[in-house]
Amino acid sequence: MVLLNNLHPPTEGVRHEQAETTAVMDGQRLGCGTLYVAETRLSWFDSSGLGFSLEYPSIGLHAISRDVSTYPQEHLYVMVNGKLNKENGAEMAEKAADDDDDGSSDGGDDDEDEGPITEIRFVPSDKAALESMFSAMCECQALHPDPEDDDSDNDFEGEEYDVEEAEAEHGHADIPTFYTCDEGLSALTQEGQATLERLEGMLAQSVAQQYHMAGVRTEETKAEFEDGMEVDAAAMEAGQFEDADVEHW
Amino acid sequence: MCFCSDVVVELKNDLSICGTLHSVDQYLNIKLTDISVTDPEKYPHMLSVKNCFIRGSVVRYVQLPADEVDTQLLQDAARKEAMQQKQ
Numbered sequence: 446m447v448l449l450n451n452l453h454p455p456t457e458g459v460r461h462e463q464a465e466t467t468a469v470m471d472g473q474r475l476g477c478g479t480l481y482v483a484e485t486r487l488s489w490f491d492s493s494g495l496g497f498s499l500e501y502p503s504i505g506l507h508a509i510s511r512d513v514s515t516y517p518q519e520h521l522y523v524m525v526n527g528k529l530n531k532e533n534g535a536e537m538a539e540k541a542a543d544d545d546d547d548g549s550s551d552g553g554d555d556d557e558d559e560g561p562i563t564e565i566r567f568v569p570s571d572k573a574a575l576e577s578m579f580s581a582m583c584e585c586q587a588l589h590p591d592p593e594d595d596d597s598d599n600d601f602e603g604e605e606y607d608v609e610e611a612e613a614e615h616g617h618a619d620i621p622t623f624y625t626c627d628e629g630l631s632a633l634t635q636e637g638q639a640t641l642e643r644l645e646g647m648l649a650q651s652v653a654q655q656y657h658m659a660g661v662r663t664e665e666t667k668a669e670f671e672d673g674m675e676v677d678a679a680a681m682e683a684g685q686f687e688d689a690d691v692e693h694w
Numbered sequence: 695m696c697f698c699s700d701v702v703v704e705l706k707n708d709l710s711i712c713g714t715l716h717s718v719d720q721y722l723n724i725k726l727t728d729i730s731v732t733d734p735e736k737y738p739h740m741l742s743v744k745n746c747f748i749r750g751s752v753v754r755y756v757q758l759p760a761d762e763v764d765t766q767l768l769q770d771a772a773r774k775e776a777m778q779q780k781q
Binding site for chain 1: 705707709711715716717718719721723725729743744745746747748749750751752777780
């Protein structure tokens with residue numbers, strides 16, 4: 446749900462409030478009002494109480510636009526997934542009910558993810574506030590992650606990973622390569638140790654095996670040969686052919 | 695096509711954004727700086743915005759420049775990470 450029927454600006458959890466901010470939706474100027482960047486939603490209302498609210502999950506991206514050749518004023522650009530019916534955008538605050546406008550109420554994730562978008566610009570009279578507005582929105586976005594699904598892998602529970610910071614601290618290739626033998630052994634868990642022992646056992650076994658082909662002993666430990674003949678390693682036992690009479694070198 | 699020196703983030707709505715990767719968080723929300731848009735005809739308004747924050751859930755792909763990615767290193771790191779997860 447992109448729009449709420451809330452007629453009033455949020456009073457709690459307002460991270461940033463910016464008065465004298467013009468809202469422009471898909472190129473249509475809605476007027477001058479106040480932007481509320483609250484933890485629950487993003488809202489804009491003009492002095493007469495008309496306005497709209499946005500849910501953070503519906504905001505695909507936001508950015509500061511400073512290029513006046515593209516748009517004449519510096520502003521906060523917000524891209525919303527899906528279409529807001531801008532014709533009654535101004536009326537939205539007045540309608541208590543009636544969510545279903547031209548199917549703009551989301552029927553499913555498909556519409557919002559890959560469908561059309563709504564571009565909103567918030568143009569504050571105080572351009573210096575843009576950084577704060579942007580940061581406040583970033584913080585609030587982080588409060589509304591998508592619900593976890595089976596595919597998502599949220600093992601990383603750290604803070605924001607800052608690329609520049611990481612490079613400055615560790616250099617460009619900050620990820621070490623394989624552990625050296627000593628380091629590695631001490632870093633192994635019990636499970637890791639068991640795995641290591643199993644693998645080493647397998648390695649020792651394959652080294653000890655000699656592959657025999659038509660009486661010719663080879664040192665080749667690979668199961669596949671370039672001529673396409675395959676040797677079934679599983680069938681081999683160490684010393685299987687030790688009692689063979691003839692050995693051709 | 696955009697030939698950014700850094701990353702190209704392709705969104706689920708087909709918009710592609712080039713920029714310098716500034717940071718990511720655990721939800722794969724992405725912050726880019728100095729961004730540009732690959733299809734200016736489609737989204738002219740997006741040209742030359744700065745300080746872009748992209749919600750992780752709208753990202754389809756993140757394209758990394760091939761010559762800046764050491765895939766072996768990446769594999770090793772992922773393996774190491776997986777080892778640490780089990781502790």
